[in-house]
Amino acid sequence: MISSLDGxxxxxxxxxxxxxNEDNLYRLTNIDGYSGNTGGDAMAWDIQSAWSTKDRDNGKHTDVHGECAxxxxxAYWYSVCGDFNPNGLYNGSGSTSLFWRDIPGSNFNNLKFLEMKIRPARS
Structure with a gap:
C-alpha cells in the first residue's frame, strides 16, 4: 500500500x-507476477540482490552508484539506487526520499506512506 502526497x-x-536466509544475506531470490496500479514494477531490477543497510551495503553496483543504503x-534490496526506496526520508528530496519511481506524476518525493507486507508461503 502506497499513499502519495496528493492523497x-x-x-x-x-x-x-x-x-x-541470513547466510545468503536475505537475498531477494525470486519475484514474479506483478500486478497493481503503480505504473510499473519498480522491484524488477532487484532480483538476486542482497539486503543492504547503511552500515552494511551489499549492493551489486556500489562501484557505479555509490552506497545505495x-x-x-x-535499507532495501538495492541492485541500483533508482526505482524504489521504501525506507527513504519523508519529505526528502531526490533519491533520498520515500519513492516508487513509476507512480504516475512521480518526481521522487511524492509519497507520504508506504507499507510492505510479506506473508508465509502457502502450502
Missing part, C-alpha cells in the same frame, strides 16, 4: 516473492 492510493502485489537513508 492517491496505489498498490503493488506479487504472486511470487522469495527471500533467502547510505544515499537512500534506508
Amino acid at each position: 492517491l492510493n496505489y498498490y503493488a502485489e506479487y504472486e511470487l516473492f522469495r527471500i533467502a 547510505v544515499e537512500g537513508h534506508g
Whole structure:
C-alpha cells in the first residue's frame, strides 16, 4: 500500500516473492507476477540482490552508484539506487526520499506512506 502526497492510493502485489536466509544475506531470490496500479514494477531490477543497510551495503553496483543504503537513508534490496526506496526520508528530496519511481506524476518525493507486507508461503 502506497499513499502519495496528493492523497492517491496505489498498490503493488506479487504472486511470487522469495527471500533467502541470513547466510545468503536475505537475498531477494525470486519475484514474479506483478500486478497493481503503480505504473510499473519498480522491484524488477532487484532480483538476486542482497539486503543492504547503511552500515552494511551489499549492493551489486556500489562501484557505479555509490552506497545505495547510505544515499537512500534506508535499507532495501538495492541492485541500483533508482526505482524504489521504501525506507527513504519523508519529505526528502531526490533519491533520498520515500519513492516508487513509476507512480504516475512521480518526481521522487511524492509519497507520504508506504507499507510492505510479506506473508508465509502457502502450502
